[in-house]
Amino acid sequence: MPRGFTLVELLVVIAIIGVLVGLLLPAVQAAREAARRMQCSNNLKQLGLAAHNYHDTFQAFPPYRQKAGNPSALDFQGYGPLISLLPFIEQQALYDQIKTVSRDFYLPISPTVDNVVANTPLAAFSCPSNLPFPSASVRGSSSYSVSAGSNIGWTIDESRRNGVFGMDIPTKFAMITDGTSNTIMLGEHLTGDGDDGTYRQKTDLVRAQPWTANESTQQGPITDAQLEAYGQACAAGSNNHTSYYGYRWGRPVFIYTVFNTVAPPNWKHPSCMPCTTCGAGDSKGVFPARSRHPGGVHHVLADASVRFVTETINLQLYHGLGSRNGSEVVTLP
Template identity: 90%
Template sequence: MKRSYSLRAGFTLVELLVVIAIIGVLVGLLLPAVQAAREAARRMQCSNNLKQLGLASHNYHDTFLTFPAYRQKAGSPSAADFQGYGPLISFLPFIEQQALYDQIKTVSRDFYLPISPTVDNLVATTPMAAFSCPSDMPFPSATVRGNCNYAVSAGSNIGWTIAESRRNGVFGMDAPTRMAMIVDGTSNTILFSEHLTGDGDDGTYRQKTDLVRAQPWSANESTQQGPITDAQVEAYGQACDAGRNNHTSYYGYRWGRPVYIYTVFNTVAPPNWKYPSCMTCSTCGAGDSKGVFPARSRHPGGVNVVLADASVRMMTETVDLQLYHGLGSRNGGEVVTLP
């Protein structure tokens, strides 16, 4: 009896290995493109958040005829400087958060009382998509979700306790500014930018998100006093890097506070500075001190900024430092052209 055999087509081992190799190459080519597309989407969302803050600041100005100071000091005589209310609180009614603003206003008795644990807890438990850049990682805490990636510009000065006349940003510490005071032009003056959130781990140093303490500043304090030179910024950065053992890791921790590491930055050092953010105070837990507090982001190559005309631009980390100082100053008389 004659037997019949059926022949089954198949791959040889060599063919299978070739196919696997081709698939591996294609996946290797595809993944970076997918990651780039995702980052482009995150960056677009981040840019849109800044655009909304720029428009909110204009609406605030239309209502009150000023921009808010970056520190709304509590009315109580016993309130310390850092116990005031941050600038982003002032913008809540203009980003459809009137109810939250009213809650804070009621608890603080019309901002008379120093910022309290009740207000801090309200902020901590209220994550705000409008204040968060999706390219960054949130603060690693199950209870503190009210983080902040956006900061108002205090200008090209080291801030806090310097003379009021040297505070050359759109946002002053105590004195509100008006649109007419931006004499350098709204399209040539930075209003907001980005910064990163820390990790709350003071035992581990991370250059991008930690703040170094106790580094005295001996150079000029602002462009009003004379240009802060590239060499002076570089020297300070090196000193700060050497003092990294004394640092804190709470950048972007709360959006309700009026200090540098939470809601304020300056343009003394370039975006994504290669050195850590740094302040002169030796014991301050937050940025209630003079210092250098750069804009930072996880976007490749630079940071998003919103100008005083409410337009959003990407500011490269290789920007000329003196040009960047001019963009931070509202009244320095610099002739600048955005790169």
């Protein structure tokens, strides 16, 4: 007569299977993240090449804010840098649509053009490791930003702007005197959740925190101690925050399509700005690169190479990599 399994034996087998699954699950998750990270890197590589092709065509990079021709347009209603790159990532039809709707970029980007952008999610602008903006009506979020350099941006003097992408004035390869292989051009950021009622440090932007250090490393160093003091003040003031990071890829402001290298990648404190009421990042401030990849963030250098920059990078080295013309002798390890 055949002998069956006892209850104890079945329980032991189930327990062994459970242990094996528990051991296997982290490996599966790691493999999935590796695949997502590779796709994210590939997206950034294509954007880097698109920026190069734009430069080849127009002999300059697009500014990160292209003001609408209409003088009544507000500063944050200009056109963001990712719109300029659309024809160079096989999105000529979408670019032409935006150009038509905006009357050759005369109209302010809100609300007419926003409706085109909001309803057009692009895989090229989305890192699989990131989370899309959770809105059925706004699907055109972005995981990627252009670098404004090691300065707090927006209202600072033009002479202190030191990134590959300028605010209103186009920059050229000839202006990257530190070398294209030593200068950051693009990076990642995380998307928010649109819930201003709940604060989340990694994806929210804190407002109303005055900045008292140098506005740019063109003026002199911005130190770890100064950043830590500012970060602590920002964390303490998190009751005034906005949760719309990465909301629209067509906009020209910091939390949507621009970052700076003032603070290191995945900074432990929230992104932060002095403006008290700005809903978008139309203010100077500290807007770090961020990702959900363990240990760091992908960046694209001005030579279009993609490098993974660890969150423990030396701050002065990172500032040097963010600056296109600071004469720093720096290279990524």
